[in-house]
Amino acid sequence: MNVSEMIEWISVFLILIGAILAVISATGIIRFPDVYTRSHAATKSSTLAVLLTLSGVFIYFWAVESYFSVRFILGILFVFLTSPVSGHLITRAAYRSKVKMTESTVEDQLSDAIHEKEQIEGKGE
Amino acid sequence: MPAQFLVNIFIAFLWVLFQDEDQFYITTFVTGFLVGIGILYVLHRFFGERFYLTRVVSIIKLISLFISELCQSSIQVLKLILSPKIEVTPGIIRYEINVRGEWEVPLLALLLILTPGSVVVEVTPEGDAFYIHAIDVTESREKLIKSLGKYERAIMEVTR
Structure with missing residues (x-):
């Protein structure tokens, strides 16, 4: 077994792990009780899944085809930038449109802030 | 620099x-x-300034901290998903942040969303506090605040 074959196996392993993580996080989106906990599954583990898959592909092309692709690195960078932003925006929009949290929720310090503001705005009208 | x-x-x-x-x-x-x-x-x-490579070193430190935290958080979420019955006690907590400015606050929010059990739901209009949705408030509150402090220090090392 020479070096390039070993690197090929490493990249195969990374892509496999990434695919498994993607499947698990997809089941998580179905299994969690409300939209806020679902966003945990959607932002974290799927980001790691995409990171692992893309770095596996990157390593493969670099080692076997000796082709250093900047596009994969850019892809990783943009997934890192966009997935937290979308997670934040989805939860924010859900909270503003009063989507209920699950019953096991124990603490909510945000409701005071938002409801006070709404009351002040209501008086102003 | x-x-x-x-x-x-x-x-x-x-x-x-x-x-x-x-x-x-x-x-x-x-x-x-x-x-x-x-x-x-x-x-x-x-x-009369810091040596410029110390900034590079602190950027590398920030990235490595971030990747390790991302792996930990994914493992935690995966454990939750794969447990036979999902028992979580989520909640939203307020956290006063020490970083300021157009670069530091979004960077902290971005890193925070990808760390164990926390999603930033709301940033105050003044930009001085986060409302964080934590997936297990009762268990991980101290841990969350500790890792927040770690992030803030790492970010300030890079930007200041």
């Missing part, structure tokens, strides 16, 4: 010219750059 980098490049070019080789070799340039780093490290107190 950029002045130091420019001086370093300048020293590297001088090194290449002093070697008087028949053509431009990248290896000579790199050697000159390394020599320049040494010279700048000795002289950096006369610039």
Whole structure:
């Protein structure tokens, strides 16, 4: 077994792990009780899944085809930038449109802030 | 900071010219750059600033901290998903942040969303506090605040 074959196996392993993580996080989106906990599954583990898959592909092309692709690195960078932003925006929009949290929720310090503001705005009208 | 980098490049070019080789070799340039780093490290107190490579080191530290936290958080979420019955006690907590400005606050929010059990739901209009949705408030509150402090320190090292 020479070096390039070993690197090929490493990249195969990374892509496999990434695919498994993607499947698990997809089941998580179905299994969690409300939209806020679902966003945990959607932002974290799927980001790691995409990171692992893309770095596996990157390593493969670099080692076997000796082709250093900047596009994969850019892809990783943009997934890192966009997935937290979308997670934040989805939860924010859900909270503003009063989507209920699950019953096991124990603490909510945000409701005071938002409801006070709404009351002040209501008086102003 | 950029002045130091420019001086370093300048020293590297001088090194290449002093070697008087028949053509431009990248290896000579790199050697000159390394020599320049040494010279700048000795002289950096006369610039009245921090040595510019400390910033690079702190960026690398931030990235490695971030990747390790991302792996931990994914493992935690995966454990939750794969447990036969999902028992979570989520909640939204307020956290006063110490970082300020257009770069530091979004960076902290971005890192925070990818750390164990936390999603930033709302940033106050003044930009001085986060409302964080934590997946297990009762268990992980101290841990969350501790890792927040770690992030803030790492970010301030890079930007200030």
